[in-house]
Amino acid sequence: MDRIDLQKKILSRNDEIAAALAERFRRHNNYVMNMISSPGSGKTTLLEKLIPMFQARHLRVGVLEGDVQTENDARRIARLDVPVRQIITCGSCHLDAQMIEEHLDALPLPELELLFIENVGNLVCPSTYLLGEDDKMVVLSTAEGDDKPIKYPAVFRRAAVMVVNKIDLMELTDFDLDQAVHYARGIKPDVAVFPVSCRSGEGLDALCRWIVGRYEEKSQRVRK
Amino acid sequence: MHEVSIAQNIVEIVTETLRQHPASVVRSVRISAGRLSGVDGEALRFALDVVKDGTVLADADFEIECPPAAGVCQNCGREVEMADIFVLCPHCGSTAVQLTSGDQLQILDMEVE
Numbered sequence: 001m002d003r004i005d006l007q008k009k010i011l012s013r014n015d016e017i018a019a020a021l022a023e024r025f026r027r028h029n030n031y032v033m034n035m036i037s038s039p040g041s042g043k044t045t046l047l048e049k050l051i052p053m054f055q056a057r058h059l060r061v062g063v064l065e066g067d068v069q070t071e072n073d074a075r076r077i078a079r080l081d082v083p084v085r086q087i088i089t090c091g092s093c094h095l096d097a098q099m100i101e102e103h104l105d106a107l108p109l110p111e112l113e114l115l116f117i118e119n120v121g122n123l124v125c126p127s128t129y130l131l132g133e134d135d136k137m138v139v140l141s142t143a144e145g146d147d148k149p150i151k152y153p154a155v156f157r158r159a160a161v162m163v164v165n166k167i168d169l170m171e172l173t174d175f176d177l178d179q180a181v182h183y184a185r186g187i188k189p190d191v192a193v194f195p196v197s198c199r200s201g202e203g204l205d206a207l208c209r210w211i212v213g214r215y216e217e218k219s220q221r222v223r224k
Numbered sequence: 225m226h227e228v229s230i231a232q233n234i235v236e237i238v239t240e241t242l243r244q245h246p247a248s249v250v251r252s253v254r255i256s257a258g259r260l261s262g263v264d265g266e267a268l269r270f271a272l273d274v275v276k277d278g279t280v281l282a283d284a285d286f287e288i289e290c291p292p293a294a295g296v297c298q299n300c301g302r303e304v305e306m307a308d309i310f311v312l313c314p315h316c317g318s319t320a321v322q323l324t325s326g327d328q329l330q331i332l333d334m335e336v337e
Contacts, residue, residue: 002247006331010233010255094226125226128262128329153309154262157323186310186319189298 014129017097021104021132028109029222030062031215032117034131036155037139038148039121042165044073045198046139047116051080053208054114059215062112064103066095066120073118083107094125097132113215123148127155134218135160142166142175149183156184160214161192163207168197230263230329231271235279237331242280247336250284254333257290258326260309265290284334293326 009015025032035043047063054061063084065073074086085106087099095117107115117133119126127136138159140148143166149156156162162184164177181193192210196203238250257263265288272286293306299318304311306326313321 001251001335001337002245003333003335004241004245005333006237006241007333008237008331010230010237010329010331013233013236092226092229094229096229124262128226150308150310154260154327157309157327183310189320 011128011130014097017101018130018132021097021100022134024104024109025115025132025134026222028112029219030109030112030115031211031218032115032131032133032135033211034117034119034126034133034136035139036119036123036126036136036159037121037141038123038144041121041139041141041144042198043118043121043139044076046163046165046196047077047118048080049198049201049204050208050211051077051082053204054212055080055082057208057212059113059212060111061114061116062107062109064095064100064107064115064117066099066118068092068120083112089120093120093122094129095119095131096129100131114211123152123155127152127158135214137161137163139163139165140180142170142173142177144175146174146176146180147183149180149187153187156187156191159188159191161194161207161210164193164195165198167195167202168199227263227267227271228275230268231275234272234331235275235281238334239280241334242336245336248280249337250281251335251337252285252287253281253331253335254287255289256328256330256332257288258293258328259290260293260306260323260327261329262327263329289332291326293323295321295323297321 037043051061061082063077065086071086074084077084085103087103136159194207295304295306297313298320300316302315304321
């Protein structure tokens, strides 16, 4: 009997592909956001609202849509006249780096400044798989519990930005915004927080400016 | 429920490693899935039992460790045991406790013959 010492990360293959994707994005000067939330928090609607704001700033956007089934979300995004590709995972609860690699050729990367990857609606599994992104955005809505950050800490710990959507509904729910932010900052002290309403448009401009700022920071780093 | 995907990755890594080794059978594999890794030890064991059939791991035992998490307080610099990711430093009360271990997902070693 022999003992073989491995000490190997189980997702090392995914991480290798993700590193190659990150290099590809760097080469094309794409800023890439991995959007993660539970189903129904409003990721697709958020994109529908943000994309025209980026277009008004002459930033070109591409989208990869991850869903277990249907092309509904890609159809919604395609109406905004941006390149979009639907990734149907056929049951898998998350996107992995290989799926991104397989579908990326459908998008004109050299012509894009921003790429949004809308992950499968799930707060657990997507947090483990790197996709070559620059930042993770976690979206929660006021129709959910304000304790989501401490219930699903892995994803909140890895998020650069937390968007609290549907603040127009807040008076109808028991959602405590201060409590949610307190929990999130307890896990990730420097997380950026944006309360928004996709219905009224409140908060969207600040979020848009933050994302553009992240793109510009990366762009300057890449040029150096 | 991404434990099946994790289990498949384990089978791939073990199979690949064994290819470069004179042994042909895996007796046991030790895995470390930190309590904050997002992977449930029991679900992973169940998934491994399903995906190991017909592979070099068919007769292998799995030892899955789920070590607790630890952190360092960014305010007072002391080490903190973390039962949960959201903890206050027991020494100074700060919320700025940085996780240092407990989210790892690793194959530690394996016994082969």
